[in-house]
Amino acid sequence: MAKYRWLERVVFLWVATVLACEEPPAPMEESIRPVKTVVVNAHAMGSARTFSGTIVAADVSALSFRVPGTLQTVDVDLGQSVRRGQVLARLDDTPYRLRVQQARADVKNAQAILAEARDRRARIQALFEAGAASRADLDRVVADDDAAASSLVGARAALDLARRDNRDTVLEAPFDGRVAEKRVDAFEEVTAGQTVFVLHTSGAAELELLLPDSLIDDVKVGDPVSVEVSNRSAGVEHYSGRVREIGSAAVETNAFPVTVAVDSDDSRLRPGRAAEATFTFRNGDGESWLIPINAFVPAPGSDQSVPLSERELTVFVVDPVAETVSRRAVVPLGIRGNDVLVSEGLVEGEHVVVAGVSFLHDGQKVRLVESER
Numbered sequence: 001m002a003k004y005r006w007l008e009r010v011v012f013l014w015v016a017t018v019l020a021c022e023e024p025p026a027p028m029e030e031s032i033r034p035v036k037t038v039v040v041n042a043h044a045m046g047s048a049r050t051f052s053g054t055i056v057a058a059d060v061s062a063l064s065f066r067v068p069g070t071l072q073t074v075d076v077d078l079g080q081s082v083r084r085g086q087v088l089a090r091l092d093d094t095p096y097r098l099r100v101q102q103a104r105a106d107v108k109n110a111q112a113i114l115a116e117a118r119d120r121r122a123r124i125q126a127l128f129e130a131g132a133a134s135r136a137d138l139d140r141v142v143a144d145d146d147a148a149a150s151s152l153v154g155a156r157a158a159l160d161l162a163r164r165d166n167r168d169t170v171l172e173a174p175f176d177g178r179v180a181e182k183r184v185d186a187f188e189e190v191t192a193g194q195t196v197f198v199l200h201t202s203g204a205a206e207l208e209l210l211l212p213d214s215l216i217d218d219v220k221v222g223d224p225v226s227v228e229v230s231n232r233s234a235g236v237e238h239y240s241g242r243v244r245e246i247g248s249a250a251v252e253t254n255a256f257p258v259t260v261a262v263d264s265d266d267s268r269l270r271p272g273r274a275a276e277a278t279f280t281f282r283n284g285d286g287e288s289w290l291i292p293i294n295a296f297v298p299a300p301g302s303d304q305s306v307p308l309s310e311r312e313l314t315v316f317v318v319d320p321v322a323e324t325v326s327r328r329a330v331v332p333l334g335i336r337g338n339d340v341l342v343s344e345g346l347v348e349g350e351h352v353v354v355a356g357v358s359f360l361h362d363g364q365k366v367r368l369v370e371s372e373r
Helices: 002-021 094-129 135-167
Strands: 033-039 046-057 060-064 069-074 087-091 170-172 177-182 195-201 205-212 224-231 235-246 255-262 274-282 289-292 313-319 324-336 339-344 351-353 366-372
Touching: 033 313, 087 195, 094 135, 205 274, 224 255
Parallel strands: 033 366
Antiparallel strands: 033 351, 046 205, 046 274, 060 195, 069 087, 087 170, 177 195, 205 255, 224 235, 224 274, 235 255, 289 339, 313 324, 313 351, 324 339
């Protein structure tokens, strides 16, 4: 019997030793929850209205030759991008080169006539001072000298014009852009001032649309606008913009023209494409924000039977640096569609969680996966 007791003691000590040597289990790490947020910004300070419009080029230029002639070459194609100073087309410059040659000859002839007139004037002036020539003789050679000088001035001006006309047989792009229209082909006869190309500025697009008269007084030049353009391959592309011009008179059905400058040089913003512009109209409640209704959770112990404007509501705000969330009390003013208007508790630029808020708690680690503006 004593033998078995001794064996039990040995087994017990061996088990205790093994258990003492094992490391304690590591505490379970809290999983980092991905969250979707909305950024508190100016777009949340009122009701949003969306209107359709058309993309246009910020600058449009109808290009033409200053002189008539026969098109010798057309050096660009429709839709081609061009750089400032690039040659677009040339006229046959043969007649203009001949005019330059003729003008040069006229200048040389005028110079010779003037030199002869001045030599004759000098001789008659000397004879007049010696009493060997009359006043009439002197007046005649002075007049001839003045006329020759005027003829030289005219000949030089004609040479300058001939040279300018010869230079104008080459049409160059006045700015970087894209050929929107090509109205001529090589060897056609064109007149001075006839539009041969229409050039759109590259890297600058605008959106033209109409706003109803009930809203036009709420829009100011410089107001921010969200612009969306549908793209088959990339889906909906989002751009920012600002109101650049507001029409002073209604053009149709009591609607006013508004031009929005798009802050992008995206080449996909081609003139003629349809786009949508979203305006945010202030709600008149001072500094307040529209936050999606699914971002709110009741404050602990709050009474849910009272109207929304009297409830104690909270949201979870993300600290992007610490990557944690904190519960924040807000003051609701009312519901605007699927949003809640709040007047206190938030600061512009903060990230408010809008999905899965019922699974969050103060100080929880999170990961931003998407932010809406």
